[in-house]
Amino acid sequence: MSADKHIIHMDQDAFFVSVEVRKDSSLIGKPVIIGGTSDRGVVASCSYEARQYGIHSAMSSRMAKMLCPHAVFIKGNMDAYSEASFEVTAILKERVPLLEKASIDEHYIDMTGMDRFHNTLQYVKELRATVIKETGLPISFGLSVNKTVSKMATNECKPNGESNIEQPEVRDFLNPLSIRKIPGLGEKTFIKLSDMGIKKIYTLAQIHPDQMNSILGKNGLSLLQKAKGIDHSPVIPYQEQKSIGTQCTFKADSIDVETINNLLTSMVMDLAFDLRQKKKLTACITITIRYSNFEDVTKQVAIAYTALDRTLILKTKELFRQVYQKRMLLRLVGVRFSNLVAGHEQIDLYSESQEQYSLYQALDKIRNRFGDQAIKLASTMNLDL
Template structure:
């Protein structure tokens, strides 16, 4: 049975949310991110992209390329809420959905063509999102996740593209290898030096040569160049969480020490989050009292992987959950609603400095081990 995978992706998502809020921005070059010279572009409108502006570019360079652009600091809370709006609409109307990032989803409609014309259903679903949220969205429909995502990228903005199995190779062959999802800049340069710039050329390479040059990743890229991708759509309700808990040697009411412990615990799982290139949108804190009663409190937050944001929310939840003033036996923290992505810096007031700090600490951990560095406030925990 031929798989039918829909990839739905918002068009310039952060900018679209700002345009929904202020329609006067429509059609203008808009840049989301830090407004200072030290800032970084998080997103930009298609009008700004025509001037060479792109995400991760320094704000200073963006201003040089497009001095008449409208710069907006951005609000991750609003973007996260809009993301949840879209997910809620989609997950109620499809059999299997994966939230791949804050602004994109994969939908597996395999076998549903017995009941629906998948191409027409995807068109109607896209229209539903646009009508109910006022946010533009594009989709690609094809036989696997890789090709459907590439279809979306080719038809954006505000587009639809359906590539069936017989058309896959003809669709892929003339495209640049840069179009392959997951192919980074270093790999692109290495392949370009070998004279491999088009997907067709890459698809003709011998597996042994690709393995020699790029290892297992080379074999994966070769498969993608041939339009082969067996990776499944991971059900939304099975999105994994990460967490940790600690049982104290003796029951305690030492709130200060518990807060220090929470800080240490959150830093550990936030580091794990960043290593997996994930963002979390929900924090849960659990307290077990000495009578073995468990009390849990959770909160939805803007997507993030920053220590400072997660620590602050965990401590706030602990204050809310610890109401009985009884001895505590255990405390736990869990991050959930995970999606793939990197921290959108400059969307929090302190994020530029905090992101730099996280990067520096992560490099030390990667070199010397996860316990090589911690905040001074977490030291000498005697629980």
């Protein structure tokens, strides 16, 4: 990518923990763990102090307690974390020309061309200071020539850091780093490359493209580009209405509420599976019903970011109860999830036991192997509306 690109990656530091610390300053400097508080729970996030004990997300709460018995465990509040995320996004949207909300706690900003009016580094320093002042939440940034390098720069300077990697410095910055630091390089790929003696980005960058293609296919070529500091992916403007949805028109108008609720359950499960496949989370549910007289009624509700069936099913059914006020036959029902952002599935772990979380993973694996209709709740089978 040409040297005149100015791409910023901004990332909240231990975001869930930071929100809790904002509410309770006595947590400052303590090993804090967000997640299930029982032995069957799972760690969703933890403070940097807790990480020093080897604690990490997706670890069992029982193991975390063994590693750090004096840690402060907090069940977590996804509503509060979602609200804080919206706070940060609102501040950035007002002050930058092109913003991408990459996840609940990170954003990309394209300042290309704005250097004619601003010193980009000075501007992002002031922007970071504004976020910290107005929200009370710590945030770090990396400024560089593309999304990959700026994200890696942020990761290397966290927590509470600032980093600027200009074009001539890109390769020197990347070369000594572990290949594990490359965004999108998963555990299996790391093991495979490590077994071949490829552990540093410098080594990876020397591999011939044909060899990388034979080892990992197109994904290998993409990793090779990133190892060389090349990434042409654009900053995608943040759009709150980005959504997925489905609807069903009944064969015959119906007032069978129990069956319609079962249908909603089936629709939500399909949409939630789609969210997880795309590594997305939703923060808004919209439900639409159409009465037999063709009157449409729509209602929506903002929710905490999630992609879990159980949460979405309960919220959707509650919304349906609110919207279906006339005891009149229905001819159509629709569900839509919007305000989508990229999000790691572990974001929901604090509300799930290990068994429940493992169940979601197992169900998704079955669907991936045998098709998205391979497994359903008994109540959603043989629906004939």
